Amino acid sequence: MTAQLGNRLLRTLLATAALLGAAGMAEAKTVVHVMHQGDPGWVKAYGDVAKRFEEANPDIDVEMIYAPHDAYNEKFSAAVMAKQLPDVMELDAPFLANYVWSGYLQPIKPLVDQDLLDDMTSSNISQGTYPIDKDLYAIGLTDSSVVLYGNKKYLEAIGARIPKSVDDAWTREEFEGYLEKLSKLEGVKWPIDTFRGYGIKTEWITYAYGPLLESAGCDLIDRKTWTASGTLDSEACVKALTMMQTWVKNGWVVPTSSGTNQFYAEGQPAALAMGGHWFYAEAAAAMKDDIVVMPLPKIGERGVSPNGTWIWGISATSENPEAAGKYLSFLLKDKEYREYAKTQSAYPGLKSFAAESPLYAEGGPLAVAFEQASKTAVARPPHPAYPTITSAFMQAVDKIFNGGDAQEALTAAAKKIDQDIEDNAGYPPFDEQH
Amino acid sequence: MSDLVLSQPAPLAISRGNSKTGLRIVQTVCIFIIALVMISPLFMLLIASLKDDRFRILADMGSFRAFWVNDPTLSNYREIANFSGELAYGRYLFNSLVILVVTVVSGLIINSMAGFVLAWGSLRGKAILLALVVALYVIPQESIIMPLVVMMSRAGLTDTFAVQILPWVASPLYVFLFYQFFAQLPKELYEAAEMDGASIFRIYRSIYMPLSLPALATVSILMGIESWNQYLWPTLVTQTDYARPIAVAIATFFGQDSIYWDRAMAASVLMMIPVLILYLAFQRWFVSSFVGSAVKG
Incomplete structure (x- = not known):
């Protein structure tokens, strides 16, 4: 009886150890934290992209951190104070200089795909560029006018x-x-x-x-x-x-x-x-x-x-900048994300996205708005x-x-x-x- | 002449009666107007929640159409009444209810105990402690919120239910409210129980608490409303759906470029219901407690 109990206890201990080991292995996965804002439609779109990214990259988990649009700055300040800046974060373009100067962001050129960098409109480049080192710190699918x-x-x-x-x-x-x-x-x-x-x-x-x-x-x-x-x-x-x-x-x-x-x-x-x-x-x-x-x-x-909208940057404290860049590239190229953006009459910040958006194409109802990006847009x-x-x-x-x-x-x-x-x-x- | 003297009071009485009736009419009209002003935003909210076109809702605002719906629909409620997915407002409502119940129940126990000890306990420096409690009350929540975020984050409590409950369970206001209430009860009650050999906890639990229904009701309502309406704190300390309360979730409808008035209105109606029930359940004691404290000063 005692031996039986002993065996059972041993088996339980072994099973627990195995589970803990498995849990440890699961924890060994790279986790990319992504902070964003947006209404339920965008929240769903980002959530779906994260799922597709995880399927395509089984070694990376994406954890989405939502902050309401109106309280985003407060949430950001709290993350800074708690030293919990996410790997990828959405930011309002005119605040970029402040964030870079404060040391919160890192240059993204080495981290995102080159074809995306080549695809950016001049207005998109200007909204993501820090004027001191002229380096690019953020990128977006969209812009505004x-x-x-x-x-x-x-x-x-x-x-x-x-x-x-x-x-x-x-x-x-x-x-x-x-x-x-x-x-x-x-x-x-x-x-x-x-x-x-x-x-x-x-x-x-x-x-x-x-x-x-x-x-x-x-x-x-x-x-x-x-x-x-x-x-x-x-x-x-x-x-x-x-x-x-x-x-x-x-x-x-x-x-x-x-x-x-x-x-x-x-x-x-x-x-x-x-x-x-x-x-x-x-x-x-x-x-x-x-x-x-x-x-x-x-x-x-x-x-x-005017120009500038909410764009994506990678935090300077990110422990996994490569994975963060990989996620960002995946997001900006994701077809379904682009499709959703089109339903929201999103203003193109990438040339390839502009080509897919009839609303802003020549003869489209918002063509004049897109024309402003190259002719009259001035960043804040x-x-x-x-x-x-x-x-x-x-x-x-x-x-x-x-x-x-x-x-x-x-x-x-x-x-x-x-x-x-x-x-x-x-x-x-x-x-x-x- | 005598007839004239005798007949004089009658018109006066009539005119007094008339003026009283007139006053009552004016009072009733005023109360009706005030009630209308108070209720109309809530009514507008309810009506808007039954419209399924957010642009229509916005277009109707500012006209009497805001108070009327031609084709009422529950589609907004159906869309948000989920327990999973991106519109899991059922889940968020449940989260808020859990936070409210645990905060209020534990808050009633902790604040009443503290108030009781300050009122009747044999504690050295009670007066100083009480002064400190009152002094703490003047410090606005917002001023300590960032250090609190850091503390909670270091304690590993970010994105949990506990982080939304623990910091707000003990409150100087409610400790003081209980203290004031207990201190007003006759000292003889305490002395008689003490002579019978009852411990301080027994006296608190079996004698003073049953007599404190108005105070309990008042604190329950105030604490409940405070917990229910928390927005900034849960925004800062929640990250995922896991413990997100409905107040933060509703903010998702107010996006960068668009506002989903239809769903926001339905979620707001859902958010109002529990707190309305709480108020209606306790309002008799709530009012009597306030009236009592006003009379006793």
Whole structure:
């Protein structure tokens, strides 16, 4: 009896040891941690890609870490503090310089497939490049832009010229003239929706309004000396923001309180909408053939449009950078992922993806948006102080739109930005770029 | 003349009666309007959850159509009522319920024990300890959240249920609430039980706890709501589906380029139900506890 019990115990111990051994072997697999954001559709798409990658690479496991879009920066900060940065992470392009400067990212050229690097559009390269070493730190399948959407019946009613390409975008005189005419047109409550409803907690104001100001000869910061005073509070910027303030004062712009649907809501109260490429799907679903897509107006000498979206980088602390690069290459080439991206009217950041996207191809409804990427796109300032730059600028615009003095608000914003740069000793080596 | 004197009070009474009725009408109308203002967002949420076109929901917002649905459908609920997959909102709801129940039950035990010892225990430096507890209450959760993340990560608790429960079980507010409640009960109760040879734990468990239903109800509701609505903390410490609560899961509907209003509304309705049940179950004691503490000051 005792011997039997002893044997049983021995067998149990051996089985446990075998299981633990197997578990140990399982743990020996390379694990790639991937942090991302996105709505359920994207979450599913990423999850499916991870499964396919694991099937194709049985020695690598992929662990997806989800962070809500609105709390991504907080989640990222927590990961930094806990020293738990993932191997692969999604990041908002304008924050790239800050992340690289802080030492969170590593160059990806040696890690991702060469054919993908060759496939990137110039705008995609610019959004993933760190200005100091000119090296590539992030890559994406997609990019973004903002266009001017118009309600065809209103535009025809005022006899507006409808631009067909970036080269014949509306001038400031035309644009303001049409806004005035639209304000008097029956059925139009607001001539334009600039999506103030997105608020100042998102990137929208810097992302979308910045290019209008740049077109007027203004910028958020001097991109050579990296000082905001003298640039952001310059006469050109004050004039440009006073111009936008006048649109608001005239009652031409949909107010923040009216949300983000006035272009296609019942009665279509807004005649124009300065919206992202993603807005097309929802607006076209409601308006059918009544929607026209036009380039952003040229406020000054040249047209300027925004770019940049959520792209993928590999963390500097990754223990498995090769595996991370392998996953990233797999993701960007994955056919089903690309198919899903197309259903979301994703803006192409790879040339091969552009060729597969009829929406953006020549003659497609968003062709003008894609044309902007090569002709007018300007990245937001690639500087580690960008988080302060965007926050200070958005607060200034908010003040100005609410009736504040443009010069005063912009001077305060410029001082805040310069103070941050000074507090960080000029973010060396950015201070040596003068 | 006398007739005139006698007849004078009658019109006054009528006018007083009229003014009282008028006042009541005004009160009723005001209450009705306030109730309407309070209920209308919830009603709009419910109506929107029965529409299956997210663009339609957005287009309807800002007009009376937001309060009406022509073809009600439960498709949004069907889509999210899963226990696995990318829309496993049943699972997330279950996760939130587990976190809520464990947090509230353990919180009631720990905070009430601490409050009881501070009120009746023979503890040296009780007054200082109480002052410290109150002082802790003024420190906002957000200010300690990052060091807490690091602590929990070093303890290997990231992405677990425990990490969402442990830091919030003991709370200065609830310790103080219990302390205040126990301290108001007659001292004779404690002394009589002590004379009968009851231990401090026995006195706490058999005499004071049964008398503390209003305090227990109040803490249950406050703690329950606090646990249920936690967003930032679980966002920082959860990574996968395993322990993700519904508040964080709902945020997935608010994407970079698009908002899935239809499913977000349905998930919000689902999220509201348990906390509404909790409130309705305990609200009698909850109200009486607040009224009691207001009267006793």
